[in-house]
Amino acid sequence: MNAKENLWRAFGELVVVWVIGLVIAEGLAAWMVASWPVLGSVEAHVTGDATTYLIWQTSAIFALVGGAIIYSAFRFRAKSMDDTAAPYYQRRSWKPFAITWLVVSIAINLANTIYPGMVGLEDLWGAQLQTEHNKNALLVDVTAQQWKWSFSYPKLGISDVSKLVVPVNQPIEFVLRTKDVIHDFWVPAWGIKKDVIPNEVRHLFITPTVVGSTATNPMIRVQCTMICGNGHPMMRAPVKVITPAQFKQWASANSL
Numbered sequence: 001m002n003a004k005e006n007l008w009r010a011f012g013e014l015v016v017v018w019v020i021g022l023v024i025a026e027g028l029a030a031w032m033v034a035s036w037p038v039l040g041s042v043e044a045h046v047t048g049d050a051t052t053y054l055i056w057q058t059s060a061i062f063a064l065v066g067g068a069i070i071y072s073a074f075r076f077r078a079k080s081m082d083d084t085a086a087p088y089y090q091r092r093s094w095k096p097f098a099i100t101w102l103v104v105s106i107a108i109n110l111a112n113t114i115y116p117g118m119v120g121l122e123d124l125w126g127a128q129l130q131t132e133h134n135k136n137a138l139l140v141d142v143t144a145q146q147w148k149w150s151f152s153y154p155k156l157g158i159s160d161v162s163k164l165v166v167p168v169n170q171p172i173e174f175v176l177r178t179k180d181v182i183h184d185f186w187v188p189a190w191g192i193k194k195d196v197i198p199n200e201v202r203h204l205f206i207t208p209t210v211v212g213s214t215a216t217n218p219m220i221r222v223q224c225t226m227i228c229g230n231g232h233p234m235m236r237a238p239v240k241v242i243t244p245a246q247f248k249q250w251a252s253a254n255s256l
């Protein structure tokens with residue numbers, strides 16, 4: 001067998017290693033995606049889908065690169081310390097490979113910029129615009145301070161409650177303010193989050209789609225995600241997503 005044949009044989013073997021790695025990596029990815037924490041809002045489905053797609057893709061690339069490293073380590077290992085001759089046909093560069101690698105990686109990056117990048121952003125912004133222009137959107141004022149959250153519902157006459165209670169499938173406009181430093185409003189189950197900045201009024205639009213509460217699912221909680229001092233990790237607030245009928249009851253019991 002000449003050197004060039006050896007190279008093609010090694011290439012063929014690498015493909016086999018990749019396919020085996022692909023089955024393992026995508027199997028693990030499927031298991032991970034199946035045990036995803038709850039996707040509890042319209043917006044969380046957009047970010048969740050994007051993450052899922054990128055995990056499928058990077059698992060395949062990881063299997064290829066990782067497979068090539070492991071394969072090379074075994075296949076081209078020197079038998080002894082005296083074995084210094086190159087066993088295979090070696091070159092500094094192999095143009096077809098270099099060009100293919102470059103073109104494929106540029107294509108993957110461009111494709112990712114379009115999907116899930118731009119398509120996902122369009123989905124998110126579309127959902128936000130819809131809520132922004134929805135006259136029935138629920139308005140919730142959120143005030144952050146070291147180290148607690150408080151919530152007010154200006155249209156419902158509810159002010160300064162420490163628990164965030166919202167109806168399911170209701171578009172909500174959160175109006176974010178801080179009394180001191182920068183904080184960040186995040187409910188893990190709802191996917192997206194936003195910084196709360198001193199002297200700014202910021203808006204976050206979310207439509208929760210899953211009924212639940214912090215008591216039964218810790219992913220449904222408000223968590224500050226901007227390091228804001230000693231109490232930062234404990235800067236949480238309980239959340240309750242309930243049915244519209246339950247919410248009506250809660251609102252009338254809590255309004256002033």
Ligand SMILES: [Cu+2]
Pocket residue numbers: 182183184224225226227228232235
């Ligand atoms: Cu904070």
